[in-house]
Amino acid sequence: MTVLAQLQRFGVSYSRDRAVAPALADVDLDLKAGEKLAIIGESGSGKSTIALALAGLLPSEAKLTGSLVWPGYPDRPPRAGRDIGFVFQDPGGSLNPVFTIGNTIAEVVQVNRSVDWHAALQAAHELIDRVRLPDPELIARSYPHQLSGGQRQRVAIAAAIAGRPLLLIADEATSALDTIVQAEIVALIRSLVEADGMTLLFISHDIALAASLADRIAVLRSGRLVECGDTRTIIQEPKDAYTKQLLRAHLAVEA
Ligand SMILES: Nc1ncnc2c1ncn2[C@@H]1O[C@H](COP(=O)(O)OP(=O)(O)OP(=O)(O)O)[C@@H](O)[C@H]1O
Numbered sequence: 001m002t003v004l005a006q007l008q009r010f011g012v013s014y015s016r017d018r019a020v021a022p023a024l025a026d027v028d029l030d031l032k033a034g035e036k037l038a039i040i041g042e043s044g045s046g047k048s049t050i051a052l053a054l055a056g057l058l059p060s061e062a063k064l065t066g067s068l069v070w071p072g073y074p075d076r077p078p079r080a081g082r083d084i085g086f087v088f089q090d091p092g093g094s095l096n097p098v099f100t101i102g103n104t105i106a107e108v109v110q111v112n113r114s115v116d117w118h119a120a121l122q123a124a125h126e127l128i129d130r131v132r133l134p135d136p137e138l139i140a141r142s143y144p145h146q147l148s149g150g151q152r153q154r155v156a157i158a159a160a161i162a163g164r165p166l167l168l169i170a171d172e173a174t175s176a177l178d179t180i181v182q183a184e185i186v187a188l189i190r191s192l193v194e195a196d197g198m199t200l201l202f203i204s205h206d207i208a209l210a211a212s213l214a215d216r217i218a219v220l221r222s223g224r225l226v227e228c229g230d231t232r233t234i235i236q237e238p239k240d241a242y243t244k245q246l247l248r249a250h251l252a253v254e255a
């Protein structure tokens with residue numbers, strides 16, 4: 001598998017104050033083209049910081065160390081919005097409340113493909129259908145508040161893939177949803193990613209959910225990568241004490 005993005009001794013700190021621990025430190029991680037990689041870790045471990053770094057969306061005050069390279073893109077790294085689709089946790093917040101769903105998605109289509117508005121709206125209907133929402137015409141005419149959280153997250157996914165990205169980043173995309181809807185959204189993400197040959201970066205604090213989808217799992221703790229490997233190895237033979245702790249915590253929640 002070719003490497004899509006490579007982090008080497010990669011670090012991010014937000015403060016000039018040396019007393020504050022960096023958000024990320026010494027991370028060595030390859031994102032392989034076509035794989036489904038999960039990053040797990042508790043709140044504040046640096047998961048979103050990795051996602052934002054890959055998407056080139058870190059705030060300007062963030063200080064970077066080490067390197068982040070895209071070997072296949074020496075001249076211009078993939079861009080968020082077009083080459084990289086992003087789905088965030090809050091299904092409502094990522095959608096503009098004053099635009100219809102159809103207009104929101106069509107706008108992303110128009111920005112990324114040279115088509116007229118009519119064709120963009122047509123593409124929006126097709127995308128709504130692809131994320132398995134019933135009655136695309138009706139959904140397209142709806143406003144975000146008229147949909148359920150799960151439906152809004154499907155719309156957010158449709159908008160994220162509207163630019164035909166090569167990489168889809170789902171940052172706690174299912175965390176605000178109940179368990180059954182969570183599983184449906186994970187299944188949807190899997191089928192879209194596999195159908196389009198996208199690479200997936202799936203970010204979650206839930207090791208079991210990550211394992212249900214990912215080929216590989218990277219475990220972050222306090223900004224450091226403690227372990228990374230095939231999903232089965234991480235789940236069945238975790239090497240690091242922290243990974244074992246996450247697995248035990250999950251089993252305790254299940255029991
Ligand atoms: N813009 C920012 N300015 C200052 N500190 C930040 C900023 N963004 C993140 N941090 C800090 O960087 C660290 C890592 O944050 P990050 O958002 O990457 O964690 P996370 O694993 O995504 O957490 P969560 O599961 O809660 O989303 C935290 O200590 C956080 O407070």
Ligand SMILES: [Mg+2]
Nearest residue numbers: 047048049171
């Ligand atoms: Mg986060």
